[in-house]
Amino acid sequence: MINLTVDHKKIKELADLYGTPLYVYDENTIRLRCREMKNLLPYENFRVNYSAKANSNMEILKIILDEGIDVDAMSPGEIYIEQKAGFPGDRIFFVCNNVSAEEMLYAIERDILISVDSLSQLELYGKKKPGGRIAVRFNPGYGSGHSDKVITGGESTKFGIQKIYINAVKEILRKYSLELAGINQHIGSFILEEDNYIEGCMKLLEIAGEFSGLSFIDFGGGFGIPYNGDESKLNLTQLSIKLMNLIESFIREYDNKNITFKIEPGRYIVAESGFLLGRVNAVKYNYEKKYVGTDLGFNVLIRPVLYDSYHEIKIVKRDNVDSHEKEQVNIVGNICESGDIIARDRLLPRAEEGDLVVVCCAGAYGFSMSSNYNCRLRPAEVLICSDGTHRLIRRRETLEDLVKHFPGSGPAY
Numbered sequence: 001m002i003n004l005t006v007d008h009k010k011i012k013e014l015a016d017l018y019g020t021p022l023y024v025y026d027e028n029t030i031r032l033r034c035r036e037m038k039n040l041l042p043y044e045n046f047r048v049n050y051s052a053k054a055n056s057n058m059e060i061l062k063i064i065l066d067e068g069i070d071v072d073a074m075s076p077g078e079i080y081i082e083q084k085a086g087f088p089g090d091r092i093f094f095v096c097n098n099v100s101a102e103e104m105l106y107a108i109e110r111d112i113l114i115s116v117d118s119l120s121q122l123e124l125y126g127k128k129k130p131g132g133r134i135a136v137r138f139n140p141g142y143g144s145g146h147s148d149k150v151i152t153g154g155e156s157t158k159f160g161i162q163k164i165y166i167n168a169v170k171e172i173l174r175k176y177s178l179e180l181a182g183i184n185q186h187i188g189s190f191i192l193e194e195d196n197y198i199e200g201c202m203k204l205l206e207i208a209g210e211f212s213g214l215s216f217i218d219f220g221g222g223f224g225i226p227y228n229g230d231e232s233k234l235n236l237t238q239l240s241i242k243l244m245n246l247i248e249s250f251i252r253e254y255d256n257k258n259i260t261f262k263i264e265p266g267r268y269i270v271a272e273s274g275f276l277l278g279r280v281n282a283v284k285y286n287y288e289k290k291y292v293g294t295d296l297g298f299n300v301l302i303r304p305v306l307y308d309s310y311h312e313i314k315i316v317k318r319d320n321v322d323s324h325e326k327e328q329v330n331i332v333g334n335i336c337e338s339g340d341i342i343a344r345d346r347l348l349p350r351a352e353e354g355d356l357v358v359v360c361c362a363g364a365y366g367f368s369m370s371s372n373y374n375c376r377l378r379p380a381e382v383l384i385c386s387d388g389t390h391r392l393i394r395r396r397e398t399l400e401d402l403v404k405h406f407p408g409s410g411p412a413y
């Protein structure tokens with residue numbers, strides 16, 4: 001599971017050349033994961049939408065486009081960057097939530113299919129585009145994921161329309177002469193047991209049966225990856241068999257035999273391709289606990305702080321001499337909050353000032369959730385290309401970037 005295909009010498013070279021904190025991605029891994037997803041189902045009308053919220057670096061989007069995969073978007077910003085990367089409007093699916101009329105129009109003007117997830121937003125769409133083509137996101141009454149914060153189906157979530165409102169959906173569709181192109185769901189993120197995903201699919205198919213003539217059904221994303229050596233990989237073979245069984249029995253009954261099925265993976269495609277590289281700036285003891293102080297504040301990677309997520313850590317010694325001595329430490333960042341801990345009570349080789357810290361499987365929801373908290377700068381991103389060379393795919397922010405939105409600093413003023 002560890003994505004450390006790059007040796008220590010190369011890691012030091014990258015840190016010296018590009019500085020830290022630094023996100024590093026491996027193109028081959030991204031391509032491999034795209035192909036696994038594309039080949040998941042032996043079904044002709046099967047499409048994969050990459051969920052760009054996991055990692056929206058434009059160069060990575062271009063690789064995914066090149067692999068023949070479509071994308072979803074959550075905001076006009078994601079649509080904008082996806083179009084800049086080369087995705088045509090008909091390969092973008094705007095799965096939005098609580099958008100303004102202007103944001104909805106942004107997609108409508110670009111002929112991008114929109115999925116709404118409330119009766120209120122369906123009404124809004126009807127008013128803006130009577131006779132239009134729309135998708136509806138349902139809440140199948142079932143969710144799964146690594147934290148309550150990312151479970152997006154079931155009783156405790158703002159997402160999707162409940163099954164009990166199917167008639168109300170039909171009523172609004174009629175009122176505005178809308179065509180229901182498809183239905184979709186996303187039950188949550190980080191599913192390692194295929195049966196949990198299948199359960200959600202079964203429930204969505206029950207809802208699909210209530211609508212005739214759908215062009216597609218989108219089961220959503222959520223496929224997990226093993227962050228921890230104890231976690232097993234998602235069994236794609238079993239997932240494929242079980243999903244095909246469901247699809248085949250659905251099609252036998254359904255009026256459109258050519259219906260398209262879609263999935264929407266984000267994490268699965270990029271998580272293992274990336275690692276985050278940081279530098280040890282200080283080491284200290286506070287009340288007998290050792291703190292390894294790095295430049296990896298939670299502005300750079302928020303997952304451990306937000307969800308208590310585990311990321312495997314490696315120490316790369318500055319002097320090339322690996323330490324066999326292990327110690328229990330907290331790996332912490334440089335942000336002014338006590339919660340700024342990237343790895344808690346971890347048994348790791350002894351780390352000293354100047355050593356490098358490698359945070360594994362950081363390709364998904366890493367940079368895309370980074371911030372400027374404490375006026376820290378967002379890190380640079382580097383791609384290790386298929387031919388083994390590397391190149392900068394996002395420059396490190398500068399201090400000037402911090403002031404460019406204020407009056408007197410840019411064209412908007």
Ligand SMILES: Cc1ncc(COP(=O)(O)O)c(C=O)c1O
Nearest residue numbers: 051186189221222264265266267
């Ligand atoms: C609508 C939707 N689709 C797809 C995804 C991708 O999820 P994951 O990265 O877990 O595959 C998300 C994020 O959880 C989402 O909100």
Ligand SMILES: N[C@@H](CCCC[NH3+])C(=O)O
Nearest residue numbers: 053150189190303364365
């Ligand atoms: N951001 C979450 C994933 C889900 C977000 C999208 N619904 C994570 O880092 O695990």
